[in-house]
Amino acid sequence: MPRFAANLSMLYTELPFLDRFEAAARDGFQGVEFLFPYAFAPEDIAARLRGNGLQQVLFNAPPGGSDAAGFEAAWAAGQRGTAAVVGAEADFRTGVQWALRYADALDCPRIHCMAGLLPEAASADQISAASSVYESNLRWAAAQAAAAGREILIEPINPRDIPRFFLNRQDDAHAIVQKIGAPNLKVQFDLYHCQIVEGDVATKIRHYLPTGRVGHFQIAGVPERHEPDVGELNYPYLFNVIDEVAAACAWQGWVGCEYRPQRGAVPAGTSDGLGWLRHATA
Numbered sequence: 001m002p003r004f005a006a007n008l009s010m011l012y013t014e015l016p017f018l019d020r021f022e023a024a025a026r027d028g029f030q031g032v033e034f035l036f037p038y039a040f041a042p043e044d045i046a047a048r049l050r051g052n053g054l055q056q057v058l059f060n061a062p063p064g065g066s067d068a069a070g071f072e073a074a075w076a077a078g079q080r081g082t083a084a085v086v087g088a089e090a091d092f093r094t095g096v097q098w099a100l101r102y103a104d105a106l107d108c109p110r111i112h113c114m115a116g117l118l119p120e121a122a123s124a125d126q127i128s129a130a131s132s133v134y135e136s137n138l139r140w141a142a143a144q145a146a147a148a149g150r151e152i153l154i155e156p157i158n159p160r161d162i163p164r165f166f167l168n169r170q171d172d173a174h175a176i177v178q179k180i181g182a183p184n185l186k187v188q189f190d191l192y193h194c195q196i197v198e199g200d201v202a203t204k205i206r207h208y209l210p211t212g213r214v215g216h217f218q219i220a221g222v223p224e225r226h227e228p229d230v231g232e233l234n235y236p237y238l239f240n241v242i243d244e245v246a247a248a249c250a251w252q253g254w255v256g257c258e259y260r261p262q263r264g265a266v267p268a269g270t271s272d273g274l275g276w277l278r279h280a281t282a
């Protein structure tokens, strides 16, 4: 079975953030991911990782803004990344530098750089300008990350959850990664978003995983974004597909569990809903 990482921004939210690490380890996770570490000192997060025998496998570069308070304010104001946002190039670079410092402290191999939003009713010229900024920002970020031994990931996100998000489709993500051609620039393949936007998920795993351009998977039930055993995707089948293809191409990444638990009562809500994980790893 794939290696599963708990997404601590969505799982265990019944607990304070720093206590979620222990809860994840107690449930058998060996890796964790989350959106943003910037509200906490890197050494405090590193201590929780070490103390619970966990690996940090992924987190996001800031969503906008230029310092820790600004990052939180940007997220609260609806900013969803700066990589493809014309005029936000300085914030993008500052954000990547912050992320690389945290990645070093947390020994985290991957950083997700969210693309950000297009303007309302974007014209063809505005879309083309966003594409150019996206390409030059990602080239720069991949070079910075390569020097630090890290990967940069980009993720297609469905436009129902994030209207006007610049990157929605797997083929568009792979096209930009191929065009830039940096070996440490990869795609974060979130099966939840893929199913909502385009479907044909198993075939896309078989097509894209062997290219070497997939850096990470994420999962959730569709359409409610609850546990993976709730909804229209057959995850036991998809886990077998990932296993089979990963073995054939020696892929050794992680599958992030990025869903909102629906089962059980607080405080055991997240753990109660992990029957799917116990079944998958039995």
Ligand SMILES: O=C(O)C(=O)[C@H](O)CO
Residues within 6 Å of the ligand: 035, 060, 112, 155, 157, 190, 193, 218, 258
């Ligand atoms: O929303 C998702 O699927 C993600 O993975 C982002 O990192 C969070 O917006």
Ligand SMILES: [Mg+2]
Residues within 6 Å of the ligand: 155, 190, 218, 258
């Ligand atoms: Mg995701």
